[in-house]
Amino acid sequence: MSSHRKAPPSCAIVIFGANGDLTKRLIVPALYNLARGGMLPERLALIGVDHNDKTAEQWRDGLRDFLAQTLAKSGESIDDKLWAPIAQDMIFLKGDFEKDETYSRLSQCLQDIDGKKNLGGNVLFYLAVADRFFGTIAGKLGEAGLVRETDGRFRRLIVEKPFGHDLESAKALNACLLRHLKEEQIYRIDHFLGKETVQNIMALRFANGLFEPIWNRDRIDHVQITVAESIGTEGRGNFYEKTGALRDMVPNHLFQLVAMTAMEPPVSFDAEAIRAKKAEMFRAVHPLGLGDVVRGQYDSGLIGGQQVAAYRKEENVAPDSNVETFVAMRLLIDNWRWAGVPFYLRTGKRLAARSTEIAIRFKRAPYALFRETPVEELDADWLILRVQPDESIRLRFNAKRPGPTMALESVAMDFKYKDWFQQAPAVGYETLIYDCLTGDATLFQRADQVEAAWGVVEPVLESWADTPPRHFPNYGAGSEGPTAANDLLARDGRTWRAIK
Numbered sequence: 001m002s003s004h005r006k007a008p009p010s011c012a013i014v015i016f017g018a019n020g021d022l023t024k025r026l027i028v029p030a031l032y033n034l035a036r037g038g039m040l041p042e043r044l045a046l047i048g049v050d051h052n053d054k055t056a057e058q059w060r061d062g063l064r065d066f067l068a069q070t071l072a073k074s075g076e077s078i079d080d081k082l083w084a085p086i087a088q089d090m091i092f093l094k095g096d097f098e099k100d101e102t103y104s105r106l107s108q109c110l111q112d113i114d115g116k117k118n119l120g121g122n123v124l125f126y127l128a129v130a131d132r133f134f135g136t137i138a139g140k141l142g143e144a145g146l147v148r149e150t151d152g153r154f155r156r157l158i159v160e161k162p163f164g165h166d167l168e169s170a171k172a173l174n175a176c177l178l179r180h181l182k183e184e185q186i187y188r189i190d191h192f193l194g195k196e197t198v199q200n201i202m203a204l205r206f207a208n209g210l211f212e213p214i215w216n217r218d219r220i221d222h223v224q225i226t227v228a229e230s231i232g233t234e235g236r237g238n239f240y241e242k243t244g245a246l247r248d249m250v251p252n253h254l255f256q257l258v259a260m261t262a263m264e265p266p267v268s269f270d271a272e273a274i275r276a277k278k279a280e281m282f283r284a285v286h287p288l289g290l291g292d293v294v295r296g297q298y299d300s301g302l303i304g305g306q307q308v309a310a311y312r313k314e315e316n317v318a319p320d321s322n323v324e325t326f327v328a329m330r331l332l333i334d335n336w337r338w339a340g341v342p343f344y345l346r347t348g349k350r351l352a353a354r355s356t357e358i359a360i361r362f363k364r365a366p367y368a369l370f371r372e373t374p375v376e377e378l379d380a381d382w383l384i385l386r387v388q389p390d391e392s393i394r395l396r397f398n399a400k401r402p403g404p405t406m407a408l409e410s411v412a413m414d415f416k417y418k419d420w421f422q423q424a425p426a427v428g429y430e431t432l433i434y435d436c437l438t439g440d441a442t443l444f445q446r447a448d449q450v451e452a453a454w455g456v457v458e459p460v461l462e463s464w465a466d467t468p469p470r471h472f473p474n475y476g477a478g479s480e481g482p483t484a485a486n487d488l489l490a491r492d493g494r495t496w497r498a499i500k
């Protein structure tokens with residue numbers, strides 16, 4: 001996450017999965033937005049690799065049309081000055097990821113384009129492909145000598161999620177990548193870290209004298225992190241049946257939010273310093289017991305006034321599926337800062353609203369001064385970092401209601417990103433791609449972080465595999481999740497914030 005904007009070095013970007021959804025929906029629009037900010041490499045070539053039958057012109061025009069449609073939704077049209085640097089050298093290489101000859105042709109193509117455009121031999125390989133190809137492509141790039149960094153040139157690899165489906169597979173994938181590349185060449189994406197509000201957690205904590213002194217067990221009662229979706233599987237039943245809410249969301253997205261909130265201050269904003277602090281935090285997480293985790297699956301229900309089907313009735317979902325669509329957990333971090341401060345996490349599909357937030361609840365003030373005020377009327381103070389849908393920071397505290405009596409009321413101070421800043425349009429991948437092009441790995445996951453995160457959830461995955469749930473489905477679509485999730489907090493005398 002660079003603090004100074006500099007043009008990345010000239011390079012080729014090779015996208016594996018060039019005809020896929022990620023390429024058209026997120027990667028190419030992100031490049032366009034980088035062009036808008038003057039943050040593309042001075043000289044750039046885009047090479048797409050995919051087994052679909054396409055010419056370079058068809059690929060380019062298809063991506064342009066899709067971008068144009070997306071921009072039209074916000075009343076914009078494509079600016080050809082911004083599109084030109086992306087489009088001028090687009091090459092489509094039809095090939096199978098699993099065949100050696102794809103890589104010999106790619107090697108020749110890279111040499112040719114480098115000779116033509118003087119790209120300094122720099123290449124960013126983007127694996128916009130299903131995870132089963134990650135190891136194969138990295139291995140074949142390695143065998144073809146395409147990831148060797150010589151004479152000051154860079155060769156980097158972006159890997160999408162999911163990074164493994166349990167601890168063992170994550171370790172195996174890391175080992176496979178590290179046989180061919182050095183850790184510094186690997187950029188494991190968690191797209192949550194591309195979100196402004198998530199990056200802002202570091203600014204909030206470490207750039208302000210106000211917050212850091214109260215960011216500890218002395219002042220904080222507990223933390224609630226919610227990633228709620230109102231959508232169901234959206235036709236991705238096949239994928240979800242193999243994944244479930246825990247694997248899909250917890251060791252990656254939710255844990256990244258935990259790490260940003262809970263990590264110790266790094267000695268510098270250097271990528272290694274920050275990543276070391278995150279990894280250290282994960283090592284301090286108390287092993288999860290079965291009583292610390294709740295799973296759920298949605299039944300039919302009402303969302304936005306519309307009746308929606310139960311998970312087991314979704315397309316490509318088994319009618320007796322035991323896959324969880326909701327998970328809540330209570331995490332304890334055994335270190336000096338957080339001893340005794342629970343982090344409650346929950347995520348799920350078909351919940352009451354789409355909402356991602358980190359809510360920090362401060363300890364109550366002593367009531368000596370307000371003895372006459374009913375205690376239940378006094379809320380504790382909250383700091384709420386909203387990630388989506390609206391990006392904002394809200395501080396809730398108690399204030400005196402105007403009038404002759406000392407009556408208190410919980411009030412809010414709001415900072416909304418879009419009101420304060422003229423925000424440039426973004427799809428959330430801009431920072432991540434830019435950082436990779438400039439060699440800044442701060443927002444990417446290191447091998448040890450990934451493994452530590454899987455290590456935390458591994459005991460849960462194992463025990464769930466042995467004990468099928470007995471009461472699925474256990475929450476209605478449009479609700480706030482299963483009642484067992486409320487019990488998880490009620491045991492500690494606490495309640496969840498409403499999902500809205």
Ligand SMILES: NC(=O)c1ccc[n+]([C@@H]2O[C@H](COP(=O)([O-])OP(=O)(O)OC[C@H]3O[C@@H](n4cnc5c(N)ncnc54)[C@H](OP(=O)(O)O)[C@@H]3O)[C@@H](O)[C@H]2O)c1
Binds near residue numbers: 017049098128129131
């Ligand atoms: N899409 C998103 O919004 C999104 C968001 C976050 C993360 N991701 C991650 O990004 C990655 C890519 O997702 P995606 O949705 O873009 O996938 P996708 O639409 O399936 O794209 C993959 C592309 O690779 C092609 N392909 C498949 N097998 C091939 C082979 N053996 N040789 C050459 N080409 C082959 C596919 O062609 P055919 O389809 O014709 O076989 C397709 O064009 C995944 O890891 C996903 O988890 C996606």
